[in-house]
Amino acid sequence: MSxxxxxxxxxxxxxxxxxxxxxxxxxxxxNEMAFTNTNMLFGTKNLILNGDFRWWQRSSNATGITxxxxxxxDRYRLALSSMGTWSETRSTDVPNxxxxxxxxxxxxxxxxxxxxxxxxxxxxxxxxxxxGHIAKGTTDAKKLxxxxxxxxxITGTFICELYxxxxxxxxxxxxxxxxANTWEKKSxxxxxxxxxxxxxxxxxxxxxxxxxxxxxxxxxxxxxxTWSTATTANRVVGQTNLAGSANNEIYFTxxxxxxxxxxxxxxxxxxxxxxxxxxxYYFKPHNGSYGWQGxxxxxxxxxxxxxxxxxxELPVTMRAAPSFSASRTYGxxxxxxxxxYASNGWGGATAxxxxxxxxxxxxxxxxxxxxxxxxxxxxxxxxx
Amino acid sequence: MTSVGLHFDEPDYTxxxxxxxxxxxxxxxxxxxxxxxxxxxxxxxxxxxxxxWVAAGNTPGELIRE
Numbered sequence: 001m002s003x004x005x006x007x008x009x010x011x012x013x014x015x016x017x018x019x020x021x022x023x024x025x026x027x028x029x030x031n032e033m034a035f036t037n038t039n040m041l042f043g044t045k046n047l048i049l050n051g052d053f054r055w056w057q058r059s060s061n062a063t064g065i066t067x068x069x070x071x072x073x074d075r076y077r078l079a080l081s082s083m084g085t086w087s088e089t090r091s092t093d094v095p096n097x098x099x100x101x102x103x104x105x106x107x108x109x110x111x112x113x114x115x116x117x118x119x120x121x122x123x124x125x126x127x128x129x130x131x132g133h134i135a136k137g138t139t140d141a142k143k144l145x146x147x148x149x150x151x152x153x154i155t156g157t158f159i160c161e162l163y164x165x166x167x168x169x170x171x172x173x174x175x176x177x178x179x180a181n182t183w184e185k186k187s188x189x190x191x192x193x194x195x196x197x198x199x200x201x202x203x204x205x206x207x208x209x210x211x212x213x214x215x216x217x218x219x220x221x222x223x224x225x226t227w228s229t230a231t232t233a234n235r236v237v238g239q240t241n242l243a244g245s246a247n248n249e250i251y252f253t254x255x256x257x258x259x260x261x262x263x264x265x266x267x268x269x270x271x272x273x274x275x276x277x278x279x280x281y282y283f284k285p286h287n288g289s290y291g292w293q294g295x296x297x298x299x300x301x302x303x304x305x306x307x308x309x310x311x312x313e314l315p316v317t318m319r320a321a322p323s324f325s326a327s328r329t330y331g332x333x334x335x336x337x338x339x340x341y342a343s344n345g346w347g348g349a350t351a352x353x354x355x356x357x358x359x360x361x362x363x364x365x366x367x368x369x370x371x372x373x374x375x376x377x378x379x380x381x382x383x384x
Numbered sequence: 385m386t387s388v389g390l391h392f393d394e395p396d397y398t399x400x401x402x403x404x405x406x407x408x409x410x411x412x413x414x415x416x417x418x419x420x421x422x423x424x425x426x427x428x429x430x431x432x433x434x435x436x437w438v439a440a441g442n443t444p445g446e447l448i449r450e
Binding site for chain 1 (some may be wrong): 392393394395412413415416418419420421422423425427428429430431432433449450
């Protein structure tokens with residue numbers, strides 16, 4: 001093996017260095033840098049949104065989870081089939097000072113002897129429209145590299161799987177948690193898949209699955225480490241059962257899935273960029289409150305036909321026309337029983353950029369200056 | 385969109401078709417039993433789940449609003 005030791009590189013016509021190599025190993029480019037085969041090394045390279053778990057709009061501590069749902073961290077779904085009871089918590093236990101939070105998944109009620117079909121997976125669904133550059137299903141298909149930090153109180157083998165929902169194809173890779181209660185950085189490279197194109201649309205076409213446990217239906221074969229038609233028995237072979245004992249826990253942060261065969265530094269996005277990404281799928285107004293202060297005016301409703309109505313302009317265009325949910329947080333007098341719902345309005349109740357909503361209470365029906373009511377509002381266009 | 389191989393336990397929701405008094409022939413949305421109002425948008429995953437629920441032989445109720 002030989003080495004070149006130099007402090008700079010310059011082009012044939014350059015009078016100064018185009019690349020300076022400093023004594024500490026850092027490098028400075030003085031001119032435009034163009035990579036012809038980068039597979040998106042720069043820019044928004046991470047297919048996983050909220051990889052650093054900065055966003056928790058629904059809850060920072062969801063408990064008693066027994067069925068599949070989005071409960072806490074934005075864009076992550078804990079998918080379960082009869083595999084214990086779980087909590088999903090925002091944790092400040094992180095591997096280094098770059099991260100604010102991790103996701104802590106705790107099994108609070110064990111399933112030490114899972115039935116054949118039992119499953120527990122932490123997953124994220126990725127829109128087809130985000131996957132164009134990986135060219136899946138073509139001869140230009142790219143490898144994908146997953147990297148993440150993980151920590152658990154138990155050691156053993158765990159499985160990460162990429163699942164193509166459009167073509168029912170899958171590929172699994174295993175990793176080992178070597179030391180209990182210690183942050184470890186993992187990197188797994190998935191091969192390119194030249195079969196099965198992904199529509200570049202808004203549907204969930206690719207799913208990252210971080211397995212937590214599985215019954216024999218999914219573990220009895222040979223681990224499928226190359227892309228092929230999903231074979232149930234081959235998908236999660238060797239998986240440690242995190243649900244084996246109550247209080248088992250696992251932490252994740254810094255999850256990144258990128259094109260290419262190398263794990264690059266985690267991509268930290270500006271807050272406002274990440275905010276827009278999250279609001280594409282779920283939006284909960286900052287204070288969670290939409291209300292009315294009766295005849296005093298104010299609030300975000302107006303009165304119409306003895307009811308109150310309003311339009312919520314969404315901060316970004318959502319993935320699809322969203323679903324709407326509102327729960328009453330307060331209401332005095334006659335408004336104590338008020339409800340709030342998406343209303344048909346004048347152009348459809350919801351669209352990707354607005355929600356028309358209505359409450360069944362009439363603010364003029366109260367006495368004095370009118371009363372007050374308020375609702376917590378949530379809007380969801382998540383993928384399942 | 386639920387694909388083969390990605391079936392998990394989900395809460396046992398029921399659904400109601402939302403109609404307005406002025407035109408009871410028109411379904412304007414779907415109300416899920418946990419309070420979510422679901423638009424009739426095929427890209428909305430809750431609506432996709434509702435369609436699967438109907439395809440499985442279930443019948444929605446009716447919620448009439450003024």
